[in-house]
Amino acid sequence: MGRPSARDQVLDAYQEILIADGVAAVTLEAVAARAGVSKGGLLYHFGSKDALLDGLVERLLHLTEADIARAHEAPEGPLRYYLSTSVTDADMGKPAHRATIAALRLLGTDPKISTTMIEIDRRWSELLAAHLKDPAVVQVAALLGDGLYLRATLGEKTPEDFLRRLPDMLEQLDQ
Amino acid sequence: MGRPSARDQVLDAYQEILIADGVAAVTLEAVAARAGVSKGGLLYHFGSKDALLDGLVERLLHLTEADIARAHEAPEGPLRYYLSTSVTDADMGKPAHRATIAALRLLGTDPKISTTMIEIDRRWSELLAAHLKDPAVVQVAALLGDGLYLRATLGEKTPEDFLRRLPDMLEQLDQ
DNA sequence: GTCTATACTAAGATAGAC
DNA sequence: GTCTATCTTAGTATAGAC
Numbered sequence: 511m512g513r514p515s516a517r518d519q520v521l522d523a524y525q526e527i528l529i530a531d532g533v534a535a536v537t538l539e540a541v542a543a544r545a546g547v548s549k550g551g552l553l554y555h556f557g558s559k560d561a562l563l564d565g566l567v568e569r570l571l572h573l574t575e576a577d578i579a580r581a582h583e584a585p586e587g588p589l590r591y592y593l594s595t596s597v598t599d600a601d602m603g604k605p606a607h608r609a610t611i612a613a614l615r616l617l618g619t620d621p622k623i624s625t626t627m628i629e630i631d632r633r634w635s636e637l638l639a640a641h642l643k644d645p646a647v648v649q650v651a652a653l654l655g656d657g658l659y660l661r662a663t664l665g666e667k668t669p670e671d672f673l674r675r676l677p678d679m680l681e682q683l684d685q
Numbered sequence: 686m687g688r689p690s691a692r693d694q695v696l697d698a699y700q701e702i703l704i705a706d707g708v709a710a711v712t713l714e715a716v717a718a719r720a721g722v723s724k725g726g727l728l729y730h731f732g733s734k735d736a737l738l739d740g741l742v743e744r745l746l747h748l749t750e751a752d753i754a755r756a757h758e759a760p761e762g763p764l765r766y767y768l769s770t771s772v773t774d775a776d777m778g779k780p781a782h783r784a785t786i787a788a789l790r791l792l793g794t795d796p797k798i799s800t801t802m803i804e805i806d807r808r809w810s811e812l813l814a815a816h817l818k819d820p821a822v823v824q825v826a827a828l829l830g831d832g833l834y835l836r837a838t839l840g841e842k843t844p845e846d847f848l849r850r851l852p853d854m855l856e857q858l859d860q
Numbered sequence: 861g862t863c864t865a866t867a868c869t870a871a872g873a874t875a876g877a878c
Numbered sequence: 879g880t881c882t883a884t885c886t887t888a889g890t891a892t893a894g895a896c
Binding site for chain 3: 691722723724725726727729730
């Protein structure tokens with residue numbers, strides 16, 4: 511693992527401020543402070559605020575790829591993996607999850623966010639399609655994932671017991 | 686109907702810029718220009734940028750209330766009304782819909798947006814709960830609505846034929 | 861109720877030392 | 879690779895005329 515590079519620490523700080531305090535709180539100064547570097551130091555790694563966003567998008571894409579690979583192998587199957595992954599408190603610490611929530615905070619600010627989220631949706635749907643019969647159920651599952659992420663971004667938690675029932679309901683629908 | 690007040694025109698401009706160009710494009714100057722008034726004129730109606738956001742939230746709450754009242758009477762039933770309402774191209778012009786998309790653009794910028802969206806979710810769920818047997822299906826329906834709104838915000842359109850099947854699937858699940 | 865002019869501030873970015 | 883100092887601009891908000 512090794513200790514994180516300064517670059518990664520900056521990206522972490524960016525992400526965490528985004529999640530905790532919202533887009534308005536993300537100033538170069540605040541990010542630098544949280545990462546333990548100066549504004550100049552930060553700008554060495556990311557030449558502009560926009561570069562910071564690009565960095566987050568890139569990270570999100572990588573983490574998602576890794577997550578989908580894991581879903582492929584998951585003993586409980588991709589559907590359960592996908593839906594639980596989205597939101598449980600236990601998973602809130604999951605890197606892919608945090609990066610997604612952070613990115614969603616930037617929704618209105620840059621079109622790159624939208625295209626990235628659409629792309630991620632597409633990849634998960636691809637995986638789900640390979641494991642469900644009915645394409646409509648795939649759509650439902652993907653849509654539910656999106657709903658869960660929106661709620662997580664709103665700070666609303668979805669009841670655990672409902673989350674446990676969810677995959678069963680979808681499988682019933684897939685008959 | 687009467688012609689819209691200057692105040693309303695300002696709010697319209699704010700909303701439309703939000704939807705079309707995102708949060709960064711929303712400057713007092715841009716909003717004023719689009720509303721056909723000067724910066725000073727705008728600030729007479731809304732004393733600050735924050736007041737503009739408050740205005741949108743208030744409008745959204747009113748429109749939602751009216752929409753829910755309509756859903757109550759809808760011949761196709763609240764479930765169908767809720768799900769179609771969310772996203773069809775035909776409904777894109779619907780005031781409640783546009784206000785919602787605009788508000789979602791502001792997600793990361795102010796906690797008021799989150800609390801408002803949660804409140805709106807709650808009200809729709811209340812209505813749906815009165816017309817479905819299984820509380821879990823109510824949750825699913827509400828979550829799907831959220832997912833549809835997130836996708837609309839992303840600019841991704843959901844296939845019409847899938848949308849038509851959706852309520853039937855949920856009713857099947859509710860047996 | 862709306863306009864013009866202007867003050868003020870915050871924040872992004874550059875330059876150059878270390 | 880990181881820091882301090884500084885420049886620059888954009889954008890919010892105020893004041894006061896009409």
